Ligand SMILES: Nc1nc2c(ncn2[C@@H]2O[C@H](COP(=O)(O)OP(=O)(O)OP(=O)(O)O)[C@@H](O)[C@H]2O)c(=O)[nH]1
Ligand SMILES: Nc1nc2c(ncn2[C@@H]2O[C@H](COP(=O)(O)OP(=O)(O)OP(=O)(O)O)[C@@H](O)[C@H]2O)c(=O)[nH]1
């Protein structure tokens with residue numbers, strides 16, 4: 001079960017008992033929007049009515065679907081754990097096995113899962129915890145503490161300097177959602193009154209440029225394109241020049257999908273990264289890796305290779321509206337320290353949120369009954 | 370390297386097992402635990418792994434441990450055979466209708482490779498099988514999805530049916546009419562990516578099915594998919610009754626355990642695999658290769674043993690040292706070649722190495738032939754020439770070519786290869802890699818592989 005679906009179900013059960021917070025309201029709203037994908041997309045297609053889209057953005061998108069961030073109290077979720085723990089009065093080996101299965105099936109990976117369960121066993125013994133609820137709470141604590149880093153900036157938004165445009169390079173393997181995420185990001189920052197430029201540097205895949213052009217048009221964003229099979233670095237060059245001359249705040253660069261074991265293609269990406277450093281040395285540079293939530297253990301290798309090729313300042317985990325849990329991001333964080341910045345929750349322009357670790361962990365650990 | 374660890378672990382466990390008469394639940398457990406981890410790390414679904422290992426246990430218990438084979442080899446073989454069997458074989462071809470068009474519909478999650486694979490299938494059918502092929506572009510949602518298919522279609526000269534404003538169902542219906550009226554052999558329907566929990570869109574697939582009654586409904590599964598692939602495949606199968614699976618993006622370094630999950634849970638066979646972004650990058654599916662890949666050790670157990678017998682480690686080290694100092698000679702290269710040939714056919718050795726980049730049979734054959742050529746050429750060279758290949762000027766080349774019945778171009782190719790092998794020896798030494806194989810440790814110089 002995906003994050004949203006999980007949250008919706010949990011919340012709808014509680015509806016009568018508890019007043020709905022604004023946040024909850026918005027979450028089910030997202031879900032309803034997902035259900036009407038068919039209709040909505042048709043509308044966009046038929047009408048191509050940009051004004052309407054722009055109007056929508058003012059009403060819909062001021063609402064924050066995810067509240068604060070990491071500081072939010074974990075306790076508010078604590079009672080959601082009850083359902084899992086009801087079955088067990090006392091934890092036993094079977095219960096731990098069950099938790100192990102939950103984590104592995106979320107693609108957290110064998111190594112990290114075993115580490116975490118081991119720690120859980122030791123700590124629960126030490127603290128003499130026997131109540132499954134408390135054990136769950138402890139599990140989430142362990143995962144939480146493993147993830148957070150003291151000196152890290154808690155603000156996950158893209159960084160902006162005072163003078164130069166922020167340059168955001170988007171990388172990842174094939175089909176993970178790079179192009180769509182770029183449209184979503186551009187939209188997010190246009191709404192924050194930034195002047196945004198998209199650079200279509202995937203010159204390789206069929207109709208990749210058309211895809212991005214359509215998005216750019218829908219959200220009224222400027223875009224720089226090149227010719228088919230042109231060197232992507234030259235399109236990039238053109239984009240960076242334009243950004244500098246015309247005072248953009250944010251440049252987002254689309255790149256062709258590539259599997260991390262293709263040396264030539266990874267070199268091509270390094271080259272692009274170097275072009276940015278050279279042409280815009282004073283800019284803040286963000287390099288985001290897109291990871292598809294359905295990805296298994298290969299995700300760690302992806303993160304390693306892309307990190308080596310371009311450096312990474314964060315991850316966007318996409319397709320979290322599906323039934324995959326995207327647990328591989330925890331392994332990536334564990335091994336490489338790369339933080340998740342955003343989460344993709346659908347195919348529409350506003351289906352992008354800041355990553356909320358707590359909500360994520362709760363959805364990861366509590367969907368079993 | 371991960372597979373080395375696993376192999377080492379296995380060998381340690383094997384030692385304990387030798388000397389025990391039969392396989393029992395107890396003496397197998399450690400071994401099975403290791404296999405469990407290997408399968409999980411390969412992204413085979415947790416529940417599938419559990420069931421699977423139970424089956425294996427049942428098969429193995431009570432089997433006599435033959436004196437010549439160690440028990441671990443027996444278990445590995447049982448596991449391997451079981452995976453191969455599950456993955457199936459001989460069922461991978463598409464059945465074409467004789468008197469009417471064959472209709473193939475591609476379905477799957479977003480970004481799984483449907484559109485690209487539609488083009489690959491068309492290319493295969495048109496160019497290799499001489500079929501008259503048509504596309505129906507039924508992804509009316511994703512920006513430029515239709516354009517993407519059109520661009521690909523143009524490259525292979527296949528017409529696309531699409532009409533702005535029509536629903537996916539109506540486009541499919543219209544395409545069916547056209548292929549029937551105009552006597553096409555094959556219609557390939559590209560559909561939008563969708564989540565298996567998206568009722569509305571799953572329903573759309575069913576409606577298309579009802580209208581056009583496809584002969585094949587194939588699910589695209591991304592080779593990098595994790596644990597959830599099993600649920601995705603089961604649900605797609607329940608809701609739209611699949612007839613097979615295509616696994617995409619196997620050219621990566623993922624183990625592809627999703628293949629096993631999907632096979633075990635749906636009973637469907639993998640009909641093709643995607644091995645790249647190009648239109649020609651479609652391969653038939655080999656269950657045995659996939660089994661090796663999933664187990665993550667290639668055929669490492671037997672591989673390591675073969676290697677041990679045939680390669681004098683000291684000699685290999687000496688070579689590597691010389692290479693490091695830049696003294697890698699043609700002679701050294703010849704020794705390398707001979708060692709590798711002793712290992713049996715090179716193709717076999719290659720396919721045993723996990724994580725090998727895609728090398729098809731034809732390329733393997735080419736590599737082997739080249740090796741033979743080099744050996745023949747070098748047999749006609751003097752010791753001095755082998756030690757200092759730099760001195761090979763035209764006159765010498767002509768002489769050698771005459772002596773061995775090859776051309777100067779053959780000799781030049783060998784020299785080029787020598788240069789690359791030398792570089793690679795250095796690189797491997799620096800990386801502390803597979804010294805024993807020198808230039809061949811899992812990699813071939815670029816002019817052998819193709820990309
Ligand atoms: N359900 C869902 N689908 C998504 C999400 N993000 C992207 N997609 C879909 O995933 C598919 C691939 O997205 P793209 O943006 O084209 O992916 P890409 O990484 O640019 O692909 P390449 O450029 O071909 O490597 C499209 O069908 C998108 O609509 C998401 O968060 N949820
Ligand atoms: N390396 C590699 N890339 C592949 C393979 N098959 C597809 N791709 C790439 O994966 C990405 C997605 O492929 P598409 O064919 O657009 O996938 P799709 O399922 O049609 O995507 P949606 O229509 O958005 O759901 C593209 O970048 C393709 O080039 C493969 O076998 N190997």
Ligand SMILES: [Mg+2]
Nearest residue numbers: 178179202208
């Ligand atoms: Mg793209």
Ligand SMILES: [Mg+2]
Nearest residue numbers: 483484508514
């Ligand atoms: Mg498509």
